[in-house]
Amino acid sequence: AQSVTQPDIHITVSEGASLELRCNYSYGATPYLFWYVQSPGQGLQLLLKYFSGDTLVQGIKGFEAEFKRSQSSFNLRKPSVHWSDAAEYFCAVGNAGKSTFGDGTTLTVKP
Amino acid sequence: DVKVTQSSRYLVKRTGEKVFLECVQDMDHENMFWYRQDPGLGLRLIYFSYDVKMKEKGDIPEGYSVSREKKERFSLILESASTNQTSMYLCASSFRGQGHASNQPQHFGDGTRLSIL
Numbered sequence: 001a002q003s004v005t006q007p008d009i010h011i012t013v014s015e016g017a018s019l020e021l022r023c024n025y026s027y028g029a030t031p032y033l034f035w036y037v038q039s040p041g042q043g044l045q046l047l048l049k050y051f052s053g054d055t056l057v058q059g060i061k062g063f064e065a066e067f068k069r070s071q072s073s074f075n076l077r078k079p080s081v082h083w084s085d086a087a088e089y090f091c092a093v094g095n096a097g098k099s100t101f102g103d104g105t106t107l108t109v110k111p
Numbered sequence: 112d113v114k115v116t117q118s119s120r121y122l123v124k125r126t127g128e129k130v131f132l133e134c135v136q137d138m139d140h141e142n143m144f145w146y147r148q149d150p151g152l153g154l155r156l157i158y159f160s161y162d163v164k165m166k167e168k169g170d171i172p173e174g175y176s177v178s179r180e181k182k183e184r185f186s187l188i189l190e191s192a193s194t195n196q197t198s199m200y201l202c203a204s205s206f207r208g209q210g211h212a213s214n215q216p217q218h219f220g221d222g223t224r225l226s227i228l
Contacts, residue, residue, distance in 0.1 A: 009151075032214035043115070043201055043219030044154075051214075090153065094214030097142055097161060097207060098169075103153035 002027040002093050006102035013081050014110045021076040021105050023091030032094035033074045035065055038104075039087045047089075050074060061085070083109045114138070117202050117220040124227055130189040132223050134202030141207035143185035144217065145169075145177060148199040160185055161207060192227045199224050 003026045013019055025031055032051055036044040048059025055067040065076045074091060086109045092099040118133035136143065142161050146154040146169075156169030158177040166177050174196060178186040185204075189196055203217040 034216055036219075041221070043203075043221045044217075045219070046216045049216050097205070097214065098144070098156065098159055099214075099217060101154040103151060 002031075002095050002100050004091050004093050004100055004102035006089075006091055006105050008105045009103070010106045010108070012108040012110060015083050016080050019076075019078045019081045019085070019107070021089050021091075021107070023074045023076065023102060024072050025074060025091070025093045026072065027093050027095070031067075031074075033065075033067060034092040034094065034099065035059065035063070035074075035076050036090045036092065036101075037061075037087045038090065044090060047076070081107075081109055083111065085109055115202055115204055115218050115220040117200075117223050119223050120221065122223055122225045124189075124192050124225070126193060126227060128189075128192050130192050130225070130227075132187040132189075132200055132202075132225070134185045134187070134204075134220055135183050136185075136204040136218070137183065138204065138206075138218070139182065140204035140218070141182070142205045142215075142217075143179065144203040144205075145175075145185065145187045146201045146203065147171070148201055148222070154201065157187065194227050197225060197227045 005024045034049045035047040038044045047063050050067045088104045088106050090104045091102045115136045145157040159167045160179045176188045200223045202220045205215045205217045
């Protein structure tokens with residue numbers, strides 16, 4: 001069965017610093033991968049997705065993610081974090097129309 | 112833009128009550144989902160519907176049922192609410208797609224925070 005691991009429960013970065021959120025997946029075939037963001041009191045919003053092709057994918061709000069098959073990873077990055085990026089981030093893998101989500105990483109941004 | 116609307120943001124009910132959570136989407140999506148979200152446990156799928164009147168159990172269906180009589184509406188029912196069902200409930204929808212395109216991103220509502228006293 002597929003699974004998703006987000007090793008970091010909580011990350012704190014300073015505003016303007018770079019960010020990398022880790023995601024490892026377990027899936028037998030070519031994975032369909034997603035990153036979502038959840039701001040307090042709201043539902044999840046899609047940041048980006050990977051289906052095939054270029055392993056570096058661009059998303060909204062200046063985020064990007066890199067798919068590395070050899071490492072079973074799909075890490076999310078942003079070169080310069082803004083205070084409004086403080087939120088919870090979820091990585092997910094799609095299978096048969098459904099998705100399996102990681103437990104999430106909470107991002108705190110220091111002024 | 113896809114809009115997924117959950118009928119209540121906050122709901123307080125009593126143990127033993129029958130509780131209905133409603134979700135409506137406006138983008139003609141075939142797939143609809145109900146999740147519960149608890150701290151440290153991420154999102155857990157309760158039920159999934161891939162068409163009108165069609166449903167599939169998720170990872171934690173016990174104590175819940177669902178109804179999908181119209182394509183745009185997906186209801187979650189707590190038959191006899193218990194305190195361990197206090198949680199945040201999220202509804203989502205997605206386009207079904209075919210073959211390799213079947214794994215489409217999901218669009219989420221803002222959630223219903225349900226408290227069972």
